Amino acid sequence: MNARTLTVPGRARARRAANSSFVEAAARWGFVARGVIYLLVGALALHIAFGGSGRQADRGGALTQLSEQPFSSVLLWALGAGLTGMALWRLSEALFGAAGADGHKARKRLLSAGRCLFYGFVAYSVLAFAAGESSSGSGSSDRQSQDVTARALELPGGRWIVGLAGAGIVAAGAWIAVRAALRKYRKHLKQGGMSRRTRRLIDVTGVAGGVARGVLFAALGVFVLSAALSYEPEKAKGFDDTLRSFAETPAGPWLLVLVAAGLVLFGIFSFAMARVRRV
Incomplete structure (x- = not known):
């Protein structure tokens, strides 16, 4: 043996x-x-x-x-x-x-x-x-993000470190959104005993909530990238400033409404996962 x-x-x-x-x-x-x-x-x-x-x-x-x-x-x-x-x-x-x-x-x-x-x-x-x-x-998540970015930029190769971190956050956001849109969460569900209404609730909240969460992370990563490219740590943003920035787009506050509503739906999706996800 x-x-x-x-x-x-x-x-x-x-x-x-x-x-x-x-x-x-x-x-x-x-x-x-x-x-x-x-x-x-x-x-x-x-x-x-x-x-x-x-x-x-x-x-x-x-x-x-x-x-x-x-x-x-x-x-x-x-x-x-x-x-x-x-x-x-x-x-x-x-x-x-x-x-x-x-x-x-x-x-x-x-x-x-x-x-x-x-x-x-x-x-x-x-x-x-x-x-x-x-x-x-x-x-403040915004202040924390700026402080961390400032310290990282002071390191040898700091601009590359911050830039790679920003790119990684953008990629993670895209990954989260794509997996949600493709309903990848389904493979983790306990399939037996789920009603049609429960499945519909999970799909609505899982897709809309996951995409909104991915968009938020991707946008946050873009601001970190911008801070690296310009060497200005104050351009990095936390969740609060990133969310507020959606209201400053041509879509106005309605883009913020969509993302915010998506985050609420993701919260509901998490509650559903507490019950039906395989662990």
């Missing part, structure tokens, strides 16, 4: 552990938490589109909105716990492979690792905000 054979049972046990009820519950609660954030950001952006100003349409604005609700502390800690659950689920996929025939491939695992890092950072910022460090979660 060789070493490779000896490792198979261990890998199988690890995979079963990764698919435990705890990890599944963590993943589903993570989808709910993601849905809450996108629902609030979309609602704030709609408020801006129809003439409101006030709160920023980004994660900081969403957390501030939650902090003003009854039982705000419970809501914020629950949100942070859900996002932590999402990060743990993605970590289990990176370590042991995701569900599906090709879930063990290196490309899928690397993608899960990247998502783990992203949701880990978001979870940390939300939990820090819940613990009373308001600057950790509710700071």
Whole structure:
């Protein structure tokens, strides 16, 4: 019996552990938490589109909105716990492979690792905000983006680093939008027991919401690219300024309305995924 054979049972046990009820519950609660954030950001952006100003349409604005609700502390800690659950689920996929025939491939695992890092950072910022460090979660995404860009531009080859990061964000946005338009999410659904109405809801929210999310990320990447090309970090934008920039296009505020409504739909789509996605 060789070493490779000896490792198979261990890998199988690890995979079963990764698919435990705890990890599944963590993943589903993570989808709910993601849905809450996108629902609030979309609602704030709609408020801006129809003439409101006030709160920023980004994660900081969403957390501030939650902090003003009854039982705000419970809501914020629950949100942070859900996002932590999402990060743990993605970590289990990176370590042991995701569900599906090709879930063990290196490309899928690397993608899960990247998502783990992203949701880990978001979870940390939300939990820090819940613990009373308001600057950790509710700071301006626009200022944060400009500060990071400024520091990166000061590095050797900084313009190339920022430019490649911007191009990567544009590519990621296009990838998100195209996959949503092609309904790639369908292969992750639990097919049994879904009604026609549920399928229709998932398709409407999944396509419209995913495309809007992709457009937002792509536009954000364009601003990062612009900052690199002009060597002006203030041209980088966060979610709030990127969303507001849609209202400055020839389409006027209606483009912002469409994107904002799409983000609300993506929030609803995330709620649906909490119930019907295979984990």
